[in-house]
Amino acid sequence: MPGNDDxxxxxxxxxxxxxxxxxxxxxxxxxxxxARYAGPLYSLAYQVTGAERFAQDVVQETFVAVxxxxxxxxxxxxAVGPWLFSLARHKAIDLxxxxxxxxxxxxxxxxxxxxxxxxxxxxxxxxxxRERVRAAIEELTPLQREALELAFFGGLTHVEVAExxxxxxxxxxxxxxxxxxxxxxxxxDSLSDAPGGAVLEPGASA
Amino acid sequence: xxxxxxxxxxxxxxxxxxxxxxxxxxxxxRRRAACPACRALEAELDGVLAELALAASPRLPPPxxxxxxxxxxxxxAEPSRS
Ligand SMILES: [Zn+2]
Numbered sequence: 001m002p003g004n005d006d007x008x009x010x011x012x013x014x015x016x017x018x019x020x021x022x023x024x025x026x027x028x029x030x031x032x033x034x035a036r037y038a039g040p041l042y043s044l045a046y047q048v049t050g051a052e053r054f055a056q057d058v059v060q061e062t063f064v065a066v067x068x069x070x071x072x073x074x075x076x077x078x079a080v081g082p083w084l085f086s087l088a089r090h091k092a093i094d095l096x097x098x099x100x101x102x103x104x105x106x107x108x109x110x111x112x113x114x115x116x117x118x119x120x121x122x123x124x125x126x127x128x129x130r131e132r133v134r135a136a137i138e139e140l141t142p143l144q145r146e147a148l149e150l151a152f153f154g155g156l157t158h159v160e161v162a163e164x165x166x167x168x169x170x171x172x173x174x175x176x177x178x179x180x181x182x183x184x185x186x187x188x189d190s191l192s193d194a195p196g197g198a199v200l201e202p203g204a205s206a
Numbered sequence: 207x208x209x210x211x212x213x214x215x216x217x218x219x220x221x222x223x224x225x226x227x228x229x230x231x232x233x234x235x236r237r238r239a240a241c242p243a244c245r246a247l248e249a250e251l252d253g254v255l256a257e258l259a260l261a262a263s264p265r266l267p268p269p270x271x272x273x274x275x276x277x278x279x280x281x282x283a284e285p286s287r288s
Contacts (some may be wrong), residue, residue, distance in 0.1 A: 027279055034275065047262035056271050063275045068282065078249060082256035089259065090224060107284050113288055114263035128259065133257045144262065152225055158225050177219035183254045191253040 007125065008190075015080035022070040030067055037081070038063075040126060041088045048092035058095065062088045093155035117203045129190070135187040144179035151176050218244060222251035 001015035015036070038059055045058035065087055073083055113134060137145060150161045162172035184191065217234040220226040226234060240246045 025283070027276075027283075030275065030279060031272070034272055040262070041266065042267040042271070043262040043265045044259040046265050055265075056267055056274075059267050059271050060274045060278070064278045064282075067275075067279050078252055082252050085256045085259040086252065089255070093224070103236075112263075113261055126264070129257065130260045130264070133261045137261060148258075151225070152255065153262070153277065158220065158223075172218055173220070176223070177215055180219050180222065180251055180254055181215065183258065184250050187254060187257055191250060191257065 011125065012079045012081070016075055019066075019070055019073055019075075019080055022067060030063060033066065033080075033084075034063055036123075037084050039123070041084060044085060045088055048089065048155050049096055052106060054092070054095050054099075058088055058091045061091050065091075066201075085159045089152075096155045133187065136183050139186050140182055141178050144175050144182065145176035147172055148183075150178035215247070218247045220253055221248060222255055 014040070015033070018033045018036075022033070031187045041062060042055050042059045046052065047054035049055055051060065062084065066084070140148065147165065148160055150156045150164060151158065154161075156164065158172050158176065159169060161176065162169045165172065167175075217226065217230060217237060220230060221234050221238075238248055
């Protein structure tokens with residue numbers, strides 16, 4: 001869908017402009033970036049940590065880190081969105097791994113995806129892309145999906161995924177890898193919002 | 207395009223999920239430095255994970271989170287006051 005790609009490219013350029021302003025110490029730009037991403041980052045952090053106060057800490061730490069480390073963001077390596085999600089996910093996983101009592105590692109990880117209330121889902125791009133990635137997840141085999149969700153949303157290491165599922169480590173790695181590659185293939189062009197890859201690096205081998 | 211990089215696939219997935227041993231990390235750093243296809247794969251998988259994050263059940267943080275961010279940013283801007 002070309003219209004979608006244009007909108008995505010537009011968003012990406014706007015995000016990059018906000019980062020430039022943040023580097024220039026413009027506090028208002030942080031608030032604009034927050035308005036764009038706080039919801040999805042909080043949702044991710046909640047899914048990983050399973051607790052509101054931890055999700056709040058993750059989002060706060062993520063934006064403070066953006067303010068502190070904006071100069072370290074390298075646009076050559078990717079877009080702002082994936083960088084933010086990566087920051088937040090790592091903070092959430094650190095929290096889960098540090099605080100054993102956040103959620104018993106043996107307990108069920110909540111991998112049920114809920115639908116959004118309209119008032120939560122104010123942004124159309126978010127709803128469209130959420131539906132798209134959820135549909136892509138449906139394309140995975142149940143075994144791939146289970147392993148990937150434990151690793152991604154559960155914050156489990158590959159070793160822990162293998163233990164949890166009672167499978168060899170190699171099998172766990174294979175399932176997770178094949179799930180990621182399958183998602184890449186299914187999502188295909190819609191990953192243009194993602195880091196440079198084919199877009200930015202075709203000449204990198206020269 | 208990633209054919210012939212089976213190792214790269216495994217390492218790239220581990221790298222994207224921040225789940226490599228130190229030895230694997232060294233191996234992956236060497237591989238990605240030398241191989242454009244591995245770099246492209248890493249970027250693609252980062253993108254996949256960013257999309258995957260959007261699958262989470264949608265929620266909104268309370269306003270206190272933004273207040274906390276403002277406070278911390280101000281504190282960093284004027285460290286002498288804290
Ligand atoms: Zn390679």
